[in-house]
Amino acid sequence: MSQAHVLQLENVTMQFGGVVAVNDLSLEVNQGEIVALIGPNGAGKTTAFNCITGVYEPTNGRISFCEQPMVENFPKGKMQKLYAGENKGKFTHTLNPTPDKITQLGIARTFQNIRLFSKLSVLDNVLIAKHMRAKQNVFSATFRLNAAEEKRMREESLALLEEQNLLHLKDEVAGSLPYGLQRHLEIARALATQPKLLLLDEPAAGMNPQETQELAQFIHRIRDEYNLTILIIEHHMDLVMQISDRIYVLDFGKLIAQGTPAEIQNNPRVIEAYLGVADDAED
Numbered sequence: 001m002s003q004a005h006v007l008q009l010e011n012v013t014m015q016f017g018g019v020v021a022v023n024d025l026s027l028e029v030n031q032g033e034i035v036a037l038i039g040p041n042g043a044g045k046t047t048a049f050n051c052i053t054g055v056y057e058p059t060n061g062r063i064s065f066c067e068q069p070m071v072e073n074f075p076k077g078k079m080q081k082l083y084a085g086e087n088k089g090k091f092t093h094t095l096n097p098t099p100d101k102i103t104q105l106g107i108a109r110t111f112q113n114i115r116l117f118s119k120l121s122v123l124d125n126v127l128i129a130k131h132m133r134a135k136q137n138v139f140s141a142t143f144r145l146n147a148a149e150e151k152r153m154r155e156e157s158l159a160l161l162e163e164q165n166l167l168h169l170k171d172e173v174a175g176s177l178p179y180g181l182q183r184h185l186e187i188a189r190a191l192a193t194q195p196k197l198l199l200l201d202e203p204a205a206g207m208n209p210q211e212t213q214e215l216a217q218f219i220h221r222i223r224d225e226y227n228l229t230i231l232i233i234e235h236h237m238d239l240v241m242q243i244s245d246r247i248y249v250l251d252f253g254k255l256i257a258q259g260t261p262a263e264i265q266n267n268p269r270v271i272e273a274y275l276g277v278a279d280d281a282e283d
């Protein structure tokens, strides 16, 4: 196995009752890469993100981060009979870290629907993210601070806002910012946790072509400046083709293709999967 894997999924299956949302998904993201996970609506992309970030406990499979097993599970209890995925019996351990533990390991994400603390200031949004990296949970992150730690985190948060050209907005209420700036702040907040791996869930949703173009440059810039590895879910195909080193394509939970943007664009299975949802895929 290459030393360079930042993220590796092995045979990950997520089954909800009888619905297999992610089916035997294996993929790798290497240091410094920008990799896209695409597929029609309902293909299982967000569910895969939720498995990586500890929101869901996958039904089967293993997820490793920086070559270390981080999440692992196999069908148990009622799921032993119900399990409709593949590779039953391959995994025998259970590792189930909480989302905040995964943040502390160095994985940050943004959400399809922006999830800022909309009533708090821009600065407070970044500060809370900083605390989440350092502390065990929201309670201690918010209340148990010593003065020196608080000062350091405040300075780091201000520096991050400055790097992101958001410093002039530090006292603005997050929810009052224009949509594009809220998306930018959400990414800045993710960067505040000093991640090695950044997961972006439809960052271009709701953006116009010019904003999408700026986002492409922005994603490249933060990858380089913060030494990041990025996994992105996105429906804007122009953006995906422009920024991705490699692309994985899901359809009905199954991986149907992987390759470079040029390979994926010409892949008949991918074109077929998108037929009938072409408008969605391209707007």
Ligand SMILES: Nc1ncnc2c1ncn2[C@@H]1O[C@H](COP(=O)(O)OP(=O)(O)OP(=O)(O)O)[C@@H](O)[C@H]1O
Binding pocket: 016, 019, 020, 021, 039, 040, 041, 042, 043, 044, 045, 046, 047, 048, 112
């Ligand atoms: N908590 C849940 N309980 C039951 N079914 C779920 C749950 N979460 C997701 N699913 C189902 O899993 C499948 C995959 O959904 P998911 O949201 O991961 O797709 P997606 O590829 O992210 O879609 P989109 O592009 O529309 O966001 C869908 O059939 C969905 O209804």
